[in-house]
Structure formats: structure tokens, C-alpha cells
Amino acid sequence: MPPVETAGPRRMRADARQNVDALLDAAKDVFAESGVDAPVRAIAERAGVGVGTLYRHFPQRSDLISAVFRREMDACVDAALEIEAAYPPGEALDRWIMRYTQFVAAKRGLAAALHSGDAAYEPLAVSFSTRLVPTLNRLLESARAAGERIAPVAPGEFLGAVADLCHSGPRSSAEASARAERMVGLLLAGLRA
């Protein structure tokens, strides 16, 4: 049984689709409030369904996490286009990295999920590799083409490192956010050393 809807041979029943949507909404809220380790029952309850229904659509917690985070990830990728249009290559790189920093900081648990190595997070890792990594790669190449001296670095590795630096404490405070940005800034400086 494929999780959620993988373009299966048959259409999904209408009520089932509604439940999936309700679960995604509920999960987004609960994750934001209590982190990705929140009790499964809390999500099911907020969505107004039984735990069985949750497990039917998202056999693994990671499936739910992946689904919730993927949307936000896409928004971050799209932001790159706007930034590239508005700023010269070097500055665009910095600006997008900061945009990405904020994105990761807002989604507690994303960083941990990303390189947990757990095969269950494959969908997230795939989105990461096919969307975010090429985006950074493009920005790096543009900056290099514009004459900037930028250390050779694997884009995926760099993005992973930035995500690590966004590990904030229990509550994402302004202080933690500032700290993350300072350290990411240091990493960016290192890229140009």
C-alpha cells in the first residue's frame, strides 16, 4: 500500500482525500506547536480522525513529516528565482542562504530528519536533492561566473551544514535566530576565504 496518493491506478475516495488534507493541516499545526515528536494521537485527534486512519495514509511518521515539509521547501526554492532577478549573483547567494536559514529555523526537526540517514526520510531527501541542491548550485555558479572567488564545496553538504547551524533550542527565540544567522554568516565568509 503506497502512502498517500502516488498516482495509483484508482482514484482515491473523496472522503479519504478530505481526511488526508485534514491530517496534513493538523500535523502542520501540531509540529509547529510541539515539534515533530508530538504524539500521534494528538495529530489524529486534532484532525478529527482515528489513529488507524492516520496510519493508513501515513504508515510512518516520516511520511507525514515529509509531506508537511515539502510544501514549505518548494516555497523556499521559488524564492530563489525572485532573489536572482533582483540582486547581482554574489548578493543573491547570500540573500538566498539567509532565506533558507529562516526556513530551516522555523521548521524544528527538519535538520535532524534531513540527515538522519533513516531511509524513511527518502522522500524528503529526494526533494532536497532535486530542488534545493540544484538551486544552491545555480547560485554558486552564477557567483563564480561573476568573478567571485568561492571555495569548491558540495552544495548538498553546505546546505546540510547550514541546517545544522539552525538547530535552535526548545523555543525558537529571536536570540537563537540571531545566533544562527551569525554562524551562517561565518560559514559564508569561509566560502570566500
Added chain:
Amino acid sequence: MPPVETAGPRRMRADARQNVDALLDAAKDVFAESGVDAPVRAIAERAGVGVGTLYRHFPQRSDLISAVFRREMDACVDAALEIEAAYPPGEALDRWIMRYTQFVAAKRGLAAALHSGDAAYEPLAVSFSTRLVPTLNRLLESARAAGERIAPVAPGEFLGAVADLCHSGPRSSAEASARAERMVGLLLAGLRA
């Protein structure tokens, strides 16, 4: 009831002291194998005691973690003395940071504990602030005194960032270790930009 032995008014019974030692040894092994989230029962069993005994000496999981990690932390601090004696200030800084990197990478969960913000990890945070932070501070000042241009940075923040970058996957592979060192290197380069 104070955890472990806090210079209480009365001596601890000899068998109790043995159990504490057995627990610390067991916990060190189990943490290394399965991470700091390993089941409490596994630790108690390996130590050959009941869970009640474990809870008597370490009411919180964090007490056990703190006790286990503190020893290793001290070893890392001591290493700085040797390194400072053997290398010029600038190189000593880099070498010690790498030593610290290896230390953190080996202790999965240390980074998370360090800035979890959880008050329970206070003992660890104290050791961190009183031992590691001054060590880095000394190394930074020495390097600056030797004429190196080093960005102003809070030592604690920097050490926290390095710890974050050591977040390896499930198994601490040579690959993950190499990745961590590359990114820490980038951060060090940023320090001198």
C-alpha cells in the same frame, strides 16, 4: 535526594558506590552503541542492577548523560595544554578545534543536549562554560596576540556551532566525520576572513 554523590554529609555505602560506577560504565557503552536515547532498562541490565537503582542514583536521564560526558570533556580540555605547548598559537587553535570536533562527533547526542535549553542539562552546560569556553577563549586571544586577524566571536557560540556541525547520521561513519571536518574547516576559514 541529591543525584549521585554531592559531597553529602554522610559517606555513601560501598555497594552503592560500586553500582554507580557500574552504571556509568554501562551507560558509556550503551550511549556509544545506541545513542543517548537508549532504553533505561538496557543500561540497568548491562550494569547488572534494577531500574530502581538507576533512578535512585540518576533521577533524570540527563544526570547520567552529564556524568558520562563530563569526564571526556575534561580530557578534551587537557588536550589543549599539550597542543598549545607544541604548536604556534594560530595552528594550535585549528588543531584544538579539530580535536574538539572529534570529541563531539564521537559523543552522539552531546550537541543536542548542550543547547537543548533544558534546565536538566545544567551540569553539562556549566562544565561547558567553565572549562571549554575559557579554553577556546585563551586560544583565540593567543592567536590574536600573535598577530592573526580573527573575527570577533563569542567562544561559546562558536563551540556550539562546531558541535552542531558534528551532527552525524545514525552511525558515525568515516564519511560523516570527513564531512563534519570539511564544514568546520569552512567555519574556521570564516573566522579569519
Added chain:
DNA sequence: AGCAGTAGCGGAACATTGTTCCGCTTAGCC
């Protein structure tokens, strides 16, 4: 509209793990 078949639902039941409690054991002291 009415019906049959099945996708999907709900939640009880089970498994794992953290945490507490208390009767029994035994080290430390005289």
C-alpha cells in the same frame, strides 16, 4: 433510486519504554 462490493474508518488491543513505589536485603556500626 437501489444495490453490491469494497475502500476506508475507528478505536480497542498490544508492545515498548519511562517512572514510581514498596517490601526485602544487607552494609555499617555498636
Added chain:
DNA sequence: GGCTAAGCGGAACAATGTTCCGCTACTGCT
């Protein structure tokens, strides 16, 4: 050797993840 309480072990309870299955009601067909 005997007294006393520090300390022990593990049963019992609580929270949470996961599975399973009888029942419901949506969909497609006529």
C-alpha cells in the same frame, strides 16, 4: 552478633507507538 536504615530489585502504572479487524458508507452500476 544484632540493630537500623540505606539501598536494592522489580512489579506496577503511565504514556505513546503500532497493529488489527468488524463496521460504515462511498462509488459505480443498473
